[in-house]
Amino acid sequence: MEAPMLTGRLYSFLFQSLHLMLTIAMEALFFQFAFDQGRNVIYKHINQGNLWKHIKHKYEN
Structure with a gap:
């Protein structure tokens, strides 16, 4: 019965x-x-060079 007393405190x-x-x-x-x-x-440091903002120039017309 200690749990209700502890939560009350x-x-x-x-x-x-x-x-x-x-x-x-x-x-x-x-x-x-x-x-x-x-x-x-x-996350950005680990994936430097692999994110869309780094490689989009290769795929845009």
Whole structure:
């Protein structure tokens, strides 16, 4: 029976305050944006020379 007590404490600590909940949501959005941008940079670096923008001049008339 510890799980309901633990989740109740977690809820009361994190989500009763609107300010804290908004801070957590903004941090999650920022992390998602930063992670996606980093992933795109790594993908473009690994595939340098193989992406359409690098080879389209070979196939356009």
